[in-house]
Amino acid sequence: MTAAPLTSAEIEAVRAQFPILRREVNGHPLIYLDSAATAQKPDVVIDAESEFLRTSNAAVNRGAHSLAGEATEAYEDARATVARFLGVDDHEVVFTSHATEALNLVAYAIGTASLQRGAGAHPDAARFALREGDEIVVTELEHHANLIPWQELAARTGATLRYIPVLDDGALDLDAAASIIGERTRVLALTHVSNVTGSVSPLETLVPLARGVGALVVLDACQSAPHLALRPRELDVDIAVFSGHKLYGPAGIGVLYGRAEVLNALPPFLYGGSMITTVTMERAEYLPAPHRFEPGSPRLSQAVGLAAAIRFIEGVGIDRIAATEHVLAARLLEGLAAVPGVRVLGADNPAPRVALASIVVDDVHAHDAGQVLDDSGIAARVGHHCAQPLHRRFGVSASLRLSVGIHTTEQELDIAVEAVASIRPFFGVTQGVSP
Numbered sequence: 001m002t003a004a005p006l007t008s009a010e011i012e013a014v015r016a017q018f019p020i021l022r023r024e025v026n027g028h029p030l031i032y033l034d035s036a037a038t039a040q041k042p043d044v045v046i047d048a049e050s051e052f053l054r055t056s057n058a059a060v061n062r063g064a065h066s067l068a069g070e071a072t073e074a075y076e077d078a079r080a081t082v083a084r085f086l087g088v089d090d091h092e093v094v095f096t097s098h099a100t101e102a103l104n105l106v107a108y109a110i111g112t113a114s115l116q117r118g119a120g121a122h123p124d125a126a127r128f129a130l131r132e133g134d135e136i137v138v139t140e141l142e143h144h145a146n147l148i149p150w151q152e153l154a155a156r157t158g159a160t161l162r163y164i165p166v167l168d169d170g171a172l173d174l175d176a177a178a179s180i181i182g183e184r185t186r187v188l189a190l191t192h193v194s195n196v197t198g199s200v201s202p203l204e205t206l207v208p209l210a211r212g213v214g215a216l217v218v219l220d221a222c223q224s225a226p227h228l229a230l231r232p233r234e235l236d237v238d239i240a241v242f243s244g245h246k247l248y249g250p251a252g253i254g255v256l257y258g259r260a261e262v263l264n265a266l267p268p269f270l271y272g273g274s275m276i277t278t279v280t281m282e283r284a285e286y287l288p289a290p291h292r293f294e295p296g297s298p299r300l301s302q303a304v305g306l307a308a309a310i311r312f313i314e315g316v317g318i319d320r321i322a323a324t325e326h327v328l329a330a331r332l333l334e335g336l337a338a339v340p341g342v343r344v345l346g347a348d349n350p351a352p353r354v355a356l357a358s359i360v361v362d363d364v365h366a367h368d369a370g371q372v373l374d375d376s377g378i379a380a381r382v383g384h385h386c387a388q389p390l391h392r393r394f395g396v397s398a399s400l401r402l403s404v405g406i407h408t409t410e411q412e413l414d415i416a417v418e419a420v421a422s423i424r425p426f427f428g429v430t431q432g433v434s435p
């Protein structure tokens, strides 16, 4: 059964939990349409972090005193909450600083596996080793965080980086994908949802192609985790990453999910305390995941805040959030389609999408367009959104992105669309409508 969208009363109740929505910007009530960049925080997240710092803060995993025990419990409870959210085991959840670090961790660990020889080598990691002739496949949709680490890995190992191109409508070229993913492919790294077009990637086609040739599948779930049920096992991916701050949680914490046997075979990324079983003056032996990837003092209040964010999402229901945002996506796209001189990047792609749209306003620079919205209290993102290749593919250098959160209303989107319609008249641009 499909979930019902939230009622207006339920959305109002959700909104009441976001203190920032009570403020004004430039004399207007804030309309926050930049959740894809970073989400706002509900009271429960702010309170959970502050309560932890007030009452339970201590160094985890190390001290024998009661407070250290409480802090360790809170940290491990947070891990269990993330695991439940993803439908995976606790020890498959690694906390990182953000998604960017999680992606770098995986790419760097594969690089280490590729370069290690001799006594210091990690024997289990040999299966990840890349060499000349091997291929890493990404897509033209990627955020730089899921592109540059793979470029660097290719450069370090001699492997070749290939990409699945984007068609004119913004969809991934699946015919090309079928010929690009082949016997040489060792890694497929791709986004679940594009942070520029909002489209959901056709994982049901791409993942089996990669699995069929034994490639490691790495999913960038930054833009899906807040909007739809993220189930890495059902998606059959090896790795999935997301950032806490986009999921209504604190900044400074990210999640790396990895299949246990993959994580336990990968060499560590950073080295230091809290990740070892034995250390001599010559060498060290490492704990299994997650601790082998969490050296140093971890992000405690951030983990506790992220767990509170997940409980908040679970309280509303991710399926109901998805249903609500489905309605918002249609409203946003229909509204923008009716504005003369405005092009929505990837609008013709028939794939399912989250409620996010990047637009180009004819004859007006994205930064100027964003200024007009800001004057009305509307927070939207301008620029290339860390996806320069995709913008280049669409023939533009920048766009204006509107992205919803759990608190967004249809009325807010209507106001935003009206503001978008006012941009060209504001700058006195009257002719030259998009082809």
Ligand SMILES: Cc1ncc(COP(=O)(O)O)c(C=O)c1O
Binding pocket: 036, 037, 098, 099, 100, 101, 143, 145, 146, 191, 193, 194, 195, 220, 222, 223, 243, 386
């Ligand atoms: C699709 C995608 N991947 C990765 C990232 C990187 O996230 P973070 O900056 O939190 O590491 C972002 C953030 O904008 C994103 O949208």
